Each structure stands twice: as C-alpha cells, then as structure tokens.
Amino acid sequence: DAGVIQSPRHEVTEMGQEVTLRCKPISGHNSLFWYRQTMMRGLELLIYFNNNVPIDDSGMPEDRFSAKMPNASFSTLKIQPSEPRDSAVYFCASSPTAGTDNTEAFFGQGTRLTVV
Amino acid sequence: GEDVEQSLFLSVREGDSSVINCTYTDSSSTYLYWYKQEPGAGLQLLTYIFSNMDMKQDQRLTVLLNKKDKHLSLRIADTQTGDSAIYFCAESRDNAGNMLTFGGGTRLMVKP
Secondary structure, three states: OOOOEEEOOEEEEOOOOOEEEEEEOOOOOOEEEEEEEEOOOEEEEEEEEEOOEEEEOOOOOOOOEEEEEEEOOEEEEEEOOOOHHHOEEEEEEEEOOOOOOOOOOEEOOOEEEEEO | OOOEEEOOEEEEEOOOOEEEEEEEOOOOOOEEEEEEEOOOOOEEEEEEEEOOOOEEEEOOEEEEEEOOOOEEEEEEOOOOHHHOEEEEEEEEOOOOOOOOEEOOOEEEEEEO
C-alpha cells in the first residue's frame, strides 16, 4: 500500500482564493483525520471522520473551513476564502476501525499551504 | 481540557542516550504515543504504550510511563545522526487511540 496520499504537496495562493486539499486514506481504514501544524500552535486536530461521517469537527477554526468525505477513499479540506494566517502544513491521517486493538494512525506527507 | 507539554530542544552526542520527556494532564488518557517527524515529512509512529503499562522496550527505544505523575519519557539508546528529528508526544482517550492531542514537539539534534 502506498500509504496516506495527500495532494498537492505544496500550495501557494493569494489571499481570498479558495484552496482545496485532498487526501486518499489507506484502503480499508475507516477513520480519517485532518490535522494542522503551525509553529505557534503545534499540531491540532481539525476534524475526524468515521465511516465517512464527520464525528468531531470542534477543531475546525471557523466557517471558512469545510471538510467532506464523499466516499471511503477520498476526503477534501476546503478553505474559502483563504487568509495568510491559514498558512500551515495540513496533515491527513487514517487508521483502522475504531475499537480495535490496532491504534496506529498513519500520516500523509502533508500539504504545505502558503497564503500570500 | 487536555494539555501535553514537552521541552523544545535536546542536543546529544552520537552514541549517547537521549531522553525526551513529556507531561500530560488528562488522567483518562488510554494510549500515549511517540511520533517522529523528519524535515519535510509526515509523522511516523515510533511506539505507543497503553496506560496500564509502565514500560515498553522496542530495540533502541524505551518508553517509561509514570501514570501517577502523568509523565512519559522516550529513551533512545546509542543515538545516531539519523535520529535527528522532531519527536512528538501524543495522548488519546478513545478506544481507537487516534483522536490525538499532541505536544509541541522536541527537536533532537545529534552531534557527530
């Protein structure tokens, strides 16, 4: 398996533009997570899906952020409109079915977003 | 709420042992993790420990958990230059162990 795949790896956009980050979880994993990493705030959980359903989105910073998981193999994180303070590395992670003994969360390589 | 704290920086010489410390506040944590992040890369799970254990050893890595003091440490024996990275402590409360709260990360620098 290729692991968790995120695209793009790098994104530079102008303030006010819409940005869409993409994630393909590991096949067979039922849980998917979006994290944001910044120097000031470290790693923060934004949203968590289980079986394609958003379970906890309390970490989503504001209404400009939205996430979807239309099927088990794809998720998007959208920022509209983007602002310079959204600049960060965004990680997607997936893990097997909740409640099992396998607790490992596998992370993608991240998307480095720069909003100018 | 949950809080996980780590020191920012650690420097050791190649061949020495490294000890990275972490404290957490949530007494209901079920799993505690150590992740490694190399430059430009995602997070790689190194090891984890269940909250009813106090020690776990995996090759050069030893994890010690003091649940009473809510203190977790990662010891790397015979540290190599390839171990230079940022190490994140994380905790989780759910059964899946994957809704993680991370510490700020400790940057380990290994000098030859």
